[in-house]
Amino acid sequence: MSKVMIISEKPTAARKIAMALDEQGSPKETKKEKISYFECYRGGDSLVVVYALGHLYELKQTEKGWNYPKMDMEWVPKYEVDKKATNIKRIIQLISRLSKEIDRFVVATDYDIEGSLIGYLTLKYACKTDPNQAQRMLFSTLTKVELESAFDKVSPTLDFPMIEAGQVRHEIDWLYGINLTRALTLAIKNVSGWFKIVSTGRVQGPSLAFVAERNIDTNLFVPIPFWIINIIGSHDGHEFKIEYQKKRVICKSTADSIVSDLQDKYATVKSVRESIITQPPPVPFNLSGLQTEAYRLFRYKPSKTLAIAQKLYLDALISYPRTNSQKIPKTIDLKAILTGLSSMRSYKGIARQILREELKPVQGERDDPAHPAIHPTGERPTRRLTQTERKLFDLIVKRFFALFGKPSKKASMRVDLECGGHGLFLRGLRIIERGWMEYYSPYAYSKEVIIPVISEDAELQLIHVSADEQYTSPPARYNHSSLLKKLERENLGTKATRSSIIDSLKSRGYTIGDNFELSTLGYAVYETLKQYAPQVLSVDMTRHLELEMEAIQKGVRTRNEVLSKARRDLAIILDDFKSKEEMIGASLINGLRRYWREKEVIGPCPKCEDGTLMIIQSPKTGKRFIGCSNYRDKKCDQTFPLPQKGRIVPLQKECPFCGHQMIKIVSRRTWETCVNWTKCLGRAEDLKVLDKKRRRSGVNNGEWSV
DNA sequence: GCAAGGTC
Numbered sequence: 001m002s003k004v005m006i007i008s009e010k011p012t013a014a015r016k017i018a019m020a021l022d023e024q025g026s027p028k029e030t031k032k033e034k035i036s037y038f039e040c041y042r043g044g045d046s047l048v049v050v051y052a053l054g055h056l057y058e059l060k061q062t063e064k065g066w067n068y069p070k071m072d073m074e075w076v077p078k079y080e081v082d083k084k085a086t087n088i089k090r091i092i093q094l095i096s097r098l099s100k101e102i103d104r105f106v107v108a109t110d111y112d113i114e115g116s117l118i119g120y121l122t123l124k125y126a127c128k129t130d131p132n133q134a135q136r137m138l139f140s141t142l143t144k145v146e147l148e149s150a151f152d153k154v155s156p157t158l159d160f161p162m163i164e165a166g167q168v169r170h171e172i173d174w175l176y177g178i179n180l181t182r183a184l185t186l187a188i189k190n191v192s193g194w195f196k197i198v199s200t201g202r203v204q205g206p207s208l209a210f211v212a213e214r215n216i217d218t219n220l221f222v223p224i225p226f227w228i229i230n231i232i233g234s235h236d237g238h239e240f241k242i243e244y245q246k247k248r249v250i251c252k253s254t255a256d257s258i259v260s261d262l263q264d265k266y267a268t269v270k271s272v273r274e275s276i277i278t279q280p281p282p283v284p285f286n287l288s289g290l291q292t293e294a295y296r297l298f299r300y301k302p303s304k305t306l307a308i309a310q311k312l313y314l315d316a317l318i319s320y321p322r323t324n325s326q327k328i329p330k331t332i333d334l335k336a337i338l339t340g341l342s343s344m345r346s347y348k349g350i351a352r353q354i355l356r357e358e359l360k361p362v363q364g365e366r367d368d369p370a371h372p373a374i375h376p377t378g379e380r381p382t383r384r385l386t387q388t389e390r391k392l393f394d395l396i397v398k399r400f401f402a403l404f405g406k407p408s409k410k411a412s413m414r415v416d417l418e419c420g421g422h423g424l425f426l427r428g429l430r431i432i433e434r435g436w437m438e439y440y441s442p443y444a445y446s447k448e449v450i451i452p453v454i455s456e457d458a459e460l461q462l463i464h465v466s467a468d469e470q471y472t473s474p475p476a477r478y479n480h481s482s483l484l485k486k487l488e489r490e491n492l493g494t495k496a497t498r499s500s501i502i503d504s505l506k507s508r509g510y511t512i513g514d515n516f517e518l519s520t521l522g523y524a525v526y527e528t529l530k531q532y533a534p535q536v537l538s539v540d541m542t543r544h545l546e547l548e549m550e551a552i553q554k555g556v557r558t559r560n561e562v563l564s565k566a567r568r569d570l571a572i573i574l575d576d577f578k579s580k581e582e583m584i585g586a587s588l589i590n591g592l593r594r595y596w597r598e599k600e601v602i603g604p605c606p607k608c609e610d611g612t613l614m615i616i617q618s619p620k621t622g623k624r625f626i627g628c629s630n631y632r633d634k635k636c637d638q639t640f641p642l643p644q645k646g647r648i649v650p651l652q653k654e655c656p657f658c659g660h661q662m663i664k665i666v667s668r669r670t671w672e673t674c675v676n677w678t679k680c681l682g683r684a685e686d687l688k689v690l691d692k693k694r695r696r697s698g699v700n701n702g703e704w705s706v
Numbered sequence: 707g708c709a710a711g712g713t714c
Binding site: 009010087166170174175181195200203314494501 | 707710
């Protein structure tokens with residue numbers, strides 16, 4: 001009997017592998033302090049299934065010093081770099097201890113570049129065994145059949161070209177990211193003494209460039225006027241909107257003559273066409289589907305949706321959320337889930353209705369080797385869910401219900417009219433059968449547009465006709481969701497990293513607000529990189545890296561060749577950068593200064609009217625408050641107090657009680673107030689209640705001072 | 707103090 005260690009990438013996979021391979025289908029799980037491993041028996045061998053938690057090791061510079069260039073790095077346990085990664089420390093210690101009595105090592109991480117690298121590094125550094133002696137399980141789904149065959153027909157060696165490609169990906173990203181970030185950061189520090197991290201990288205760079213270029217397009221945009229013809233028609237005592245054949249008329253005189261041609265005339269119905277549109281139910285949620293829908297309905301960022309879903313998963317309310325699948329496999333006990341849901345008051349009705357029929361959920365296209373689509377488990381919440389958790393849970397349940405619905409049916413009607421040589425039309429939409437929309441309520445949307453019953457050759461009176469002047473609008477700025485889609489299209493980053501990389505643009509201060517308006521700092525960073533390191537702003541860097549990785553996997557190029565070339569190219573950039581540090585530093589500092597200034601602006605001063613309210617730090621006490629920009633010239637003494645903790649965001653609205661500027665304070669709790677809260681009658685009442693509560697609970701995170 | 711990539 002030999003002892004075999006199987007290394008998987010994550011806990012859920014390890015459990016499935018152990019279940020599939022154990023002859024009895026009941027592996028023994030040994031658990032201690034939230035981490036575990038599995039033991040099973042197969043063909044006379046004893047198997048130990050352990051798991052990593054994604055990457056256990058990461059790159060770290062070999063030399064000392066926070067400067068650049070730094071061209072040499074090594075793999076170190078993640079907890080050495082990130083002190084909070086204590087679970088990773090325990091995992092490495094566990095694998096290390098268990099590997100001492102092992103005769104044969106089998107890597108069973110995800111069969112992709114990162115997975116192969118995770119397996120390799122774990123063997124080399126945690127098991128301290130020779131990766132050349134290890135074997136590889138190859139599988140694309142975690143089904144019992146496939147896992148058994150992957151183990152019984154195990155590949156005799158690791159896929160070294162794949163591992164090499166993975167290493168190169170890490171190394172190149174590290175080299176460019178770390179060195180260029182330090183070059184930018186130190187240009188500011190060496191010129192001004194200020195320390196502000198100014199980061200960039202293979203994905204951050206192009207992301208900034210997308211936002212910057214869109215911003216420049218927006219600023220250069222010249223609005224062009226056009227006219228829209230508004231027509232109200234009347235038929236049988238009903239009034240309704242009629243559309244002109246052309247959406248936009250580009251010339252005022254034409255628009256005016258159309259109006260005079262139509263005003264108070266009668267239009268003749270030329271044709272009435274009706275068609276039936278059937279819409280099948282929506283497909284099951286995978287993670288990105290859930291994220292898109294939660295953004296559409298609740299404006300939750302993808303990272304927030306994932307965090308909430310993760311919690312619901314840990315509470316056993318929903319299935320594993322990090323899935324790509326849009327399929328509900330047959331193995332899932334739909335009846336049990338629906339029965340479980342029917343015990344909850346708000347889901348009782350629909351769940352019972354669905355249970356009365358044959359359970360055939362709609363399936364989507366996309367699949368995932370390890371997990372089904374996101375669905376409720378039918379369990380009841382054992383604690384009180386927060387409002388956001390409730391909303392997401394409800395969305396997941398309702399979408400699950402919708403899968404069992406019938407297609408919806410809508411009647412679309414188009415009526416074409418003619419009047420004085422002009423074509424006009426009206427369109428209506430009527431829901432005939434709600435179908436699945438009944439189950440997905442209130443999340444399904446469909447606007448009904450009711451138009452009167454009109455027969456051909458009928459005449460409609462045009463009782464109101466006017467031409468409205470409008471202007472073409474600039475290209476829309478990115479928001480979180482459109483920028484995410486852009487990165488997806490360009491194949492930049494991965495589904496796990498894109499969202500947080502987008503967030504970093506904001507947290508670094510490159511963009512302002514939810515609509516990714518470029519800050520002066522973002523502009524300065526973009527311009528600097530464009531001049532001195534244009535590679536890192538371009539998607540070509542990723543395209544090039546992809547090609548190099550492919551070449552390594554085909555065996556036509558070596559990791560060393562790729563790496564030395566990258567080092568040589570980078571050295572030239574960094575050399576140039578350093579020689580122009582003063583100039584680069586000066587322009588970044590200029591952008592940073594202006595960014596800080598614009599961040600401090602609250603709004604116009606209500607007292608002197610030509611000053612600006614700013615957030616000011618008292619040099620004596622170090623406390624912050626709002627003051628007028630004319631204070632320095634002793635022209636205005638307007639001040640308002642501020643809480644000392646939390647981020648201050650000026651809002652685009654005025655206090656309904658006193659008319660002062662409203663602000664939002666974002667700390668552990670987000671709340672809104674007007675700057676005049678001490679004197680504002682409406683606000684003062686709210687805040688007294690808040691203050692009492694706070695004192696009672698003994699928390700003092702909202703210290704106020706003037 | 708920094709990247710991008712896994713995963714909790």
